[in-house]
Amino acid sequence: MESLVLDIVTPNGHHYKQPTGLFINNEFVAAASGQTITSIDPATDKPIATVHAAGAEDVDRAVHAAKVALGHASWKKLSPTDRGQMMAKLAQLIDQNKELFASIDAWDNGKPYHVALNEDLPEAITTIQYYSGWADKTFGQTISTTPDKFAYTLRQPIGVIAQIIPWNYPLSMAAWKLGPALACGNTIVLKPAEQTPLSILVLATLIKTAGFPPGVINILNGTGKDAGAALVAHPLVDKVAFTGSTATAKHIMKTAADTLKNITLETGGKSPLLVFPDADLEQAVKWAHFGIMSNQGQICTATSRVFVHRAVMDEFLARFRETVTTTSIVGDQWDENTFQGPQVTRAQYERVLQYVDIGKREGATLFMGGEKAVVADPKNRSGYFVQPTVFTDVTDEMRIAREEVFGPVVVVLPFEEEDEAVRRANDSTYGLGAAVFTRDIQRGHRVAAEIEAGMVWINSSQDCDPRVPFGGVKQSGIGRELGQAGLEAYSQVKAVHVNMGTKL
Ligand code: ADP
Numbered sequence: 001m002e003s004l005v006l007d008i009v010t011p012n013g014h015h016y017k018q019p020t021g022l023f024i025n026n027e028f029v030a031a032a033s034g035q036t037i038t039s040i041d042p043a044t045d046k047p048i049a050t051v052h053a054a055g056a057e058d059v060d061r062a063v064h065a066a067k068v069a070l071g072h073a074s075w076k077k078l079s080p081t082d083r084g085q086m087m088a089k090l091a092q093l094i095d096q097n098k099e100l101f102a103s104i105d106a107w108d109n110g111k112p113y114h115v116a117l118n119e120d121l122p123e124a125i126t127t128i129q130y131y132s133g134w135a136d137k138t139f140g141q142t143i144s145t146t147p148d149k150f151a152y153t154l155r156q157p158i159g160v161i162a163q164i165i166p167w168n169y170p171l172s173m174a175a176w177k178l179g180p181a182l183a184c185g186n187t188i189v190l191k192p193a194e195q196t197p198l199s200i201l202v203l204a205t206l207i208k209t210a211g212f213p214p215g216v217i218n219i220l221n222g223t224g225k226d227a228g229a230a231l232v233a234h235p236l237v238d239k240v241a242f243t244g245s246t247a248t249a250k251h252i253m254k255t256a257a258d259t260l261k262n263i264t265l266e267t268g269g270k271s272p273l274l275v276f277p278d279a280d281l282e283q284a285v286k287w288a289h290f291g292i293m294s295n296q297g298q299i300c301t302a303t304s305r306v307f308v309h310r311a312v313m314d315e316f317l318a319r320f321r322e323t324v325t326t327t328s329i330v331g332d333q334w335d336e337n338t339f340q341g342p343q344v345t346r347a348q349y350e351r352v353l354q355y356v357d358i359g360k361r362e363g364a365t366l367f368m369g370g371e372k373a374v375v376a377d378p379k380n381r382s383g384y385f386v387q388p389t390v391f392t393d394v395t396d397e398m399r400i401a402r403e404e405v406f407g408p409v410v411v412v413l414p415f416e417e418e419d420e421a422v423r424r425a426n427d428s429t430y431g432l433g434a435a436v437f438t439r440d441i442q443r444g445h446r447v448a449a450e451i452e453a454g455m456v457w458i459n460s461s462q463d464c465d466p467r468v469p470f471g472g473v474k475q476s477g478i479g480r481e482l483g484q485a486g487l488e489a490y491s492q493v494k495a496v497h498v499n500m501g502t503k504l
Helices: 056-071 080-096 098-109 113-134 170-183 199-210 224-233 246-257 281-297 310-327 346-361 418-426 441-450
Strands: 005-009 015-019 022-024 027-029 035-041 046-053 142-146 149-157 160-164 187-191 217-219 239-243 262-266 272-275 305-309 365-368 389-392 409-415 433-437 455-458 491-499
Touching: 005 046, 015 199, 022 056, 022 199, 035 098, 056 160, 056 187, 056 217, 056 224, 080 098, 080 113, 080 170, 080 199, 098 113, 098 170, 098 199, 113 170, 160 170, 160 224, 170 187, 170 199, 170 239, 187 224, 199 217, 224 246, 239 246, 246 262, 272 281, 272 418, 281 310, 281 409, 281 433, 305 310, 305 418, 310 365, 310 389, 310 409, 346 365, 346 389, 346 409, 409 418, 418 441, 433 441, 441 455
Parallel strands: 160 187, 160 239, 187 217, 239 262, 272 305, 272 433, 305 409, 389 409, 433 455
Antiparallel strands: 005 015, 022 027, 022 217, 035 046, 142 149, 149 491, 365 389
16 A cells, blocks of 8 residues: 555644555565554544555564564664663653654544543653663673682563554653663553554654664554464564453463464453542542542553441542532543543443443443443544443442453442452462552551552552563563563573683
8 A cells, every 4th residue: 555644633733644555674564464453533423634554564674673673783782872862862852742742642542631641641741751761770790600610690681572553642652661661771662552643653753863773662453363463473573571461471471482482461450549537538539539539440450349347438428429520521532621531442431331331231320421432523423432430239249349440430339358459469470550548557557468469559559660660560561661670571691601710
């Protein structure tokens, strides 16, 4: 198919021109597959733009480009300090274009523009900046063994990395993946989610401007079943780093096993939030609301099971209703009063409403919400808006208490004892995040240690920082991203034994 160029104006007035091809060897090229993806504005249900989509042949081309770049002097022999500076330059370029990025991600994903600008963009920029500093601070050890011998270790890149990312934070998920992989000297083929293919194309342009050699970062829009599956199966890919659903992660793990690829997986969750009777209820309510209702509830760490001590349940619920009513303003991406935009796709919107039906049929009480949300502006009448939804009278066995909804739907459950709360919080196949609200410092740390989760927030929810490791236990994932721990995922240790003697 011929080369496509986007020449459009975002609803908030940014005019931009951008090739939509596959980004291989620092050039935008037409997809050999002939496939395209059309991105839809979730607020209006209208198409935004059509982009090239990779098939197996395109994947093969991009992986070969990454393989050649891995051994090329322009990357392999680049000093780690220069590599870090290139990354810092990329962070600076993203910063200079932050309004454009925020506009595109808001349009494509449905998140409010002010959230994209004030939360997603700083996260993307600081993550690349943070890892730019690590580029020349990752090195091995010297290990004494016998009087005649010693060993040293080299910390080396893993090789060609396939990075498969989701649609809920399009640009910042790319930054989480690119930062540590580049700091460690790998080369990359990144596949964004087919629901949000647009902002990554602008990033590709900046990658070239920042000076990365051809083939170091290749970007392929495409579907999971075609481009994603071909990447995971490709024999020259050394590692797959994935963020998305647990079901897809299982599939990826099986396919990766054929060639024994290294993997990191960041998957789903049903994260608990525990409110003890001594908690500051105002804080607990505020964070419980943010923990499930922000980003349209489309957060893998969303605290979607709220366990409240029976003694404070009535007050918690009354305050929660008040906070949802006054804070969760549903509207389109461009209204600065909007807290909750549309769900990302029609499929996700329907899935959320299906879970509401499941909850009602299971016998839970719909405390509030549960319907399509009607937004006043006629142009948004077909948008994928749902009301923030709260269920009470929920039992631990109900599907709405066990399965990830990935929308603004929360279940509130009562408890009596600390042990019971911890046991029920841990009664999940997932283990991503968990939050504990208490003023008792001992209880806070005790519960944090007992909860089966990769991250625990004490008197907070959803804090995330590039310096702090992120990841899950149980079926919420394998491996860690962010922080120094994130470097482990993208480097491997080689031991070199040195014999300075002549005896055995
Ligand atoms: P969701 O259900 O939230 O869309 P997915 O796990 O399906 O989450 O998608 C996350 C990412 O995984 C996307 O980039 C998607 O294209 C990709 N993906 C989906 N299926 C596969 C697959 N079989 N192999 C590789 N990648 C896939």
